[in-house]
Amino acid sequence: MENQFLSMQHINKRYAGVQALHDIDFSIREGEIHCLAGTNGSGKSTLVKIISGVEQPDEGSLITIDGNACHHLSRMDALRYGIQVIYQDLSLFPNLSVKENISMGETMAAKSHFISWKGNHEIALNAMKKIGVTLPLDTTVADLTMADQQLVAISRALTRDVRLLILDEPTTALTKKEVNALLAVIKDLKKKGIATLFISHKLNELIEVADRVTILRDGEKTGCFPSSELDDKKIEFHMTGANTSYTPYHVSLASSGQPLLQCSQLQKEHNFADIDLTVYPGEIVGITGLLGSGRTELALALFGLNPPTSGTCYLNGKKLNLNSVGDVVDAGVAYVPENRLVEGLILEQSIAKNIVMTILDDHLTKFGLLDEKRLQESVAALVDELGIKIPSAESAVRTLSGGNQQRVVLAKWIATAPKLFILDNPTVGIDVAAKSSIHTIIKELARDGMGIMIISDEIPEVLYNCNRVLVMNRGRIIGEFESSRTTEDEMQSFIDSHAV
Amino acid sequence: MKQLLKRHETYVLAIIIIFSLIITSINPNFLTLENMFDLLKSNAFIGILAIGVLFVLISGGIDISFAATATIAEYLTVIVCLKIGGSMIFAFLMAIFIGILLGAINGYLIDRFSIPPIITTIATMNLYYGLLIVFSKGKWLYTLPPYFRSFADIRVLTLYTKDGLPYGISIITVIWFALMVLASLLLIYTRLGRSIYAIGGDVISAQRVGIRVRFMRIFVYAFMGAMAAIAGIVQALLVQTVAPNSIVGKELNVIAAVVLGGASLAGGVGTVFGMFLGVMLLAIVQNGMTLMKIPAVWYDVFVGLVIIISVGFSSWKAKKSKVTSLIDVQEQSPQEKLSVQGGIS
């Protein structure tokens, strides 16, 4: 058996009566690439906090690290044993240079109170050499792409003697190519004997490089598997305890049906080109493609937030003014943004206020003032219709779970009775049960005659919820699939064949 | 060259040069050593306050109370010096002690109770200034200790005009420049200085690399207090009287000068050199108006326009670049952006 770097037994953790972790055994070998998977709230971030010494486990735990046994690790212990965490937000200083960001940890740990810029330069160069990248050392980090920022964060972690590198959701903001570059770096670290722990709820990209995968569900370990034994279906089963069965969406389009949305030759430099698009009422059209394919740009264009430089769009035969969100919304277009927390919701404000934001115009008294009674009634009706579980409509949205938050966003738009509903990654970061109920809502809306576009990078999501799927790449639509006549594998290989 | 064009300081310097050329073409007295030395002396007061403001802005905070701090330090110190004799060194040390104390209170309140800095310092400004006026009864001090006069007259370099009048570099200018050099070294070459930039850039990241945020906040506001106190003494040296109400009300002008010099109210950005240029820009506008015989009533109009136009220009630029980056950078890597472009053309 290979050398264990870290082994943990009987890890328990309770927060205010909630059992976050229940009797977990966990181990990482030297130079291993290990994945820790689980849905939101499965306890994976708590486990990482314990490994990195930010939190202490409850009594009775046993941790063996590098052959030394102890009950818990302190932050300093973890650093001394060479455990480095790269958080999802990367924890960089956007206002400082690459050089300084990389050397910041060393600066803070050094005995001297003075800065040696030459020394910092050396530290940064050495760290970058370890992962074989060259970034402009004097550039401000805010000017880098997400992928380069991630490399800065990894370089910073490598300035110390690292034995275990923990990466929290590293791939969410990266394009396929950038993910591949990242994985190459990780494989290289493995050769140097450095172990890597990935925390992710999206495993398909990592499964090829991982040695083992540990899956958590509701604070319990469902198992630790060699990655060769796993596939998407099995992972999902272990993560959720259930096999999600998709009911494919079929729609019979009346041949005489007027198209709902008809776009021709939409074009915008750096964004998208030659977009011809038709959506019929009652259709669910999926758009997929890798990050950076222009899907979100196109969606924003249809919503009036990213006006195309040329091309036209008609909704129900009327021309859409794509220069104004207000006009587009009035015409009957709704958009659920991917970044729910920033663009979709006002977290501090109440559920009721979030929902009525779009329908104030329809709820005025004859004096032009807001009709609070009718607004309350509308909110109550929508909350009921969508099954949003809330203590009170006056609670702040912040207090809701991810799934309920997304339902608030849906309610906000369903309230406007849109004709065309565009949803950008509507189930990202939502646990599986809530996911399928959101899909059900969407399908019901389509059956009532709404035209729907779902943008997603998960092929199953579009394939099993849409009647038609468009594939985008580099700003163009490169393929169209009838979902009843294709398979996941066929689509995946089509996309891969176009990825560079 | 490209690096230079990116830097905010380059633009401020260009504006200063243009202004200087205009003023000189109308009144050649502007570009004389005598006028320059005088500018550097009379603006030392604002300039020293600006050093403190720069630190606070870099750390991501703001301070409205420093004028009150400066006045209290100045007033108390002069009163004590009149009572017990003392010396110039003693005066500076005592003032700095008071300044640090009042500043540290700000820093503590801001960090411990997470009250927004602007609110905290407006409140402490009212508190400090109100108490000062109550206890001083608003009395001006016209007689200062004799060493205040003799110290203020020290010149490290003396030249003579054609008429035989002496002029030169005042000790006050030297104090200002020494403080700027010190501040610059502190910001660039010490861990303390880099930590200020770090907390201004991202407080949580700063905590994660082990920066003691509370200590840093208290330090920054205490430093502001110390600078305010030194500025207070310098003000006494410059005008040779102490008026409890002469400084309060200038807070926003100083902040404006520092922002003109490239510091950001969002924190994390700013240099001593830029701050110096910002202070000089406003000084030259004022000085130039006198020299060009433009009535002094126009001063605020010009300053207001300078602020709106220069800040407006950089905000407009930032806004334009943000609109495109919102969509492009998040979603596309540079290579792919290029290829889309290539595909279309």
Added chain:
Amino acid sequence: MKLPRIKKNETTVLLVIMVLVALIMIVMNSGMFLTYNNLKGMAFQLPELGILTLGMMVVMITGGINLSIIATANMAGISAALILKAMEGSPTMGILTAMLVCLLVSGSIGLFNGFLVAYVGITPILATLGTMTLFNGVAIVVTEGYVISGFSPAVLFIGNGSVWGIPFPLLIFIGCAIAMSVLLRKTRTGFSMYMIGSNSMATKFSGIHNNAVLMRTYLVSGLCSGVAALVMISRFNSAKSGYGNSYLLVTILAAVLGGVSSDGGFGRVSGVVVSLVTLQLLSSGFNLLRVSSFLTTAIWGFVMITVMIINNIIDTKVKRV
């Protein structure tokens, strides 16, 4: 679920403090405090600061700040004074024109602020710092630093008269407060102001026209300055640049004390009114005790810090539970 409760606590804390202050003042001034004259004096003093604070509040709700409210008020007041002087021959027309010009000037400056913030994208604090300096300057240039004084009795009535024993400025303030309350709670624009203050990105993605709302916000703020200007020139019987400069930071203090969040998104007119009354009680009470008005200023600062500390402690307690 937690947030609204904290907000409620804030007003409760303030109400308790207001009652305490009132009781202390009544006891300390043994009988002099609750006299008609004293109450009337308070009612004449409160409106100036009160109307200006409403103008500050509305901007703070959108997450901004307006440093130019006093400069705007002076600019508008001076314009009105110049008209009044020029039209001394026809008093009625003079007053009406002056009022109109006063609101026009203040409204335009407000719109200019709105333009700088919404369309140019300058941080509100810097944009209004710039316009504050600019319009202070213009006011000095127009008046050459002199005072314009001596108005007709009709003008003086605005700031000094009473209707049915109620001071006229107080009526104006009550009118403004009600109008502001209706705007904030009962109109689309007011609703959007709160939302923009909390998250302007989400309002943009909900089809709310942020820039239009911001323009209206600063317009309303400017108009408040205009109304305050009418009260001010009438009470001082003169107009000059630099009047009321000390009010500027006090308005921020009064707004925050009244529960307006300096980050935007929250704040009610009722809270601000309670806060203004508290400040006025302190000020009048100490005045009766012949304490320096500057001690009052100091105590305002002290009360402010105390309230913020109490709120912070409650806040952390609630979070822990």
